[in-house]
Amino acid sequence: MLFLGDDWAESHHDIELQDERGRVLKRCRLPEGVTGLGQLHALIADHLADHDEPESVLVGIETDRGGWVHALVAAGYTVYAINPKQASRYRERLTTSGAKSDPGDAHVLAQIVRLDREHHRVIAGDSEQAEVVKTVARTHQTMIWTRQRQANQLRSMLREFYPAALEAFGEDLASRDALAVLAVAATPAAGRALSTARLVSVLRKAGRQRNLQARAQEISTALRAEHLGLSDALTEAYGVSVTSLVAVLTTMVAQAAALEGEVERCFGQHPDAEIITSQPGLGVVLGARVLAEFGDDKDRYADAKARRNYAGTSPITKTSGKSKVVLARYARNKRLADALHQQAFSALSASPGARAFYDHHRARGATHHQALRALSNRLVGILDGCLRNQTTYDETTAWAHRQPAAA
Structure with a gap:
């Protein structure tokens, strides 16, 4: 050798x-x-x-x-x-x-x-299709994270000189309404100058179909509210910066949507797509991310425990003498951890068994995130079993061991 x-x-x-x-x-x-x-x-x-x-x-x-x-x-x-x-x-x-x-x-x-x-x-010897899904799913996820960072930067800037815009659009500054209005009204003065009719036109052009008049009136009222201002020169400088950030965000939103379509197309061609999307809390996008990070090599994980360890959902134990501490596993695949955390949260409303499992841990004193981690660990084990047996998720089978025995 x-x-x-x-x-x-x-x-x-x-x-x-x-x-x-x-x-x-x-x-x-x-x-x-x-x-x-x-x-x-x-x-x-x-x-x-x-x-x-x-x-x-x-x-x-x-x-x-x-x-x-x-x-x-x-x-x-x-x-x-x-x-x-x-x-x-x-x-x-x-x-x-x-x-x-x-x-x-x-x-x-x-x-x-x-x-x-x-x-x-x-x-791992993952299939070519799994590698394709990994490439587009990771790019899409990175685009989402980058978009959020840009939106946070825009929010920070608006808080400095244009708080009326934050009142009008809240935290969702990457929404089509916010980007369309800020593109034509990047300063407080420009926002106050927008008529309701002009706002209706801007919103319609951005793609809004419902509640046009009511939404335009809400935005107009918020933009016309009184707030502390800055000097004209400084406000103008901020306005130019907002225009640039809005242009970048608009492009990112469009490209994220295009990438999402590609993720759906590539993931739909994988033979395990139906099994993965049958899991509670996993749609096409999250399912693609889970497949991308776990891979599809059948021999990669010796058992469900190995898959949980790789996912980082299983806890770690530190013992020394009489001391024993159980901790969350933070050294893990961050992309996979993000997808599994979202799955666990979504599963609370999609699966009665998942909800009961979460409530059981909460009743024992676990925090929200601790209970979600425990649920995520259980869901990874269920996914492993489904993939090994090539069967779709079944609510009764998945949680049968937690049901009270029949009299």
Whole structure:
């Protein structure tokens, strides 16, 4: 067997190749891309016996994405994605001086896959369709987060000089009504100058169909309310800034909607889509995110507990002497955690069993978020069972163990 440590950077890869005894066979720096990958294959071929298969080459690298990683997997190598924090702790085991270098990191990665690979996970063999869903679902989720950050920035700016706009639109500054009105009335003076008829026209053009007159009157009343103001020059500067932010937000809203349509299309083509969306609280978008982060490799999770651990819904226990503390698992996949938290909250109204489970934990003294985490942990286990048995969710089966025994 051969053991390869690959410390990657944007433009190059530092490589160290070891044999089974830990003897260094080759150290070098390869360029990123096709040229570097060809050199890597040639380097491995020089040290691989004729009867050895590509899977006998074990690669340690601190990422599980990108063309380079996909090429390594496609070549048949056994690739381990090492968490950078774990690699850092291994480095401290090998040296106490605090020294760090790219070749040194490649050495650490080679040592990990040679000596300690049982504690690390081989990159999952997810299907191409699952990878497609992951790409669009993550992009859509990132767009939503970025949109919210921009909306928060806009809110902060309006609070400084245009509080009437916050009264008119509340917290939903990324709504079509707010963006349409702020695009034509970026300052308090412009807002007060808008007539109800003009507001009706703006709202209709933005896509509102119902309650046009009433909504226009509400906005007009809010925009005409008296508030403390700033100087004309400063107000004008703020207005220009608001116009720019509104333009950015408008584009983000449109692109998020387009991405959502692509998420629905790609997720709908996956064979597990029906099973995933049958779960309480999981619609198409959240279901796509759950599939994207869990993957669809049937051998990736040994059991439901392994899936829960990866999801970060299962708690961790810290014991020392007579002390024992159970804590939430915060080191986890943040994208998956966000999707599962939303699922648990939505499941409260979609599933009587989920609601009863949540109420039971609340009655025992758990906080809202603690009860949601416990519910999310249970729902992950249910999803694991459905995927293993290729069956859709059934309310009675899922919560049968919590029903009182018949007399």
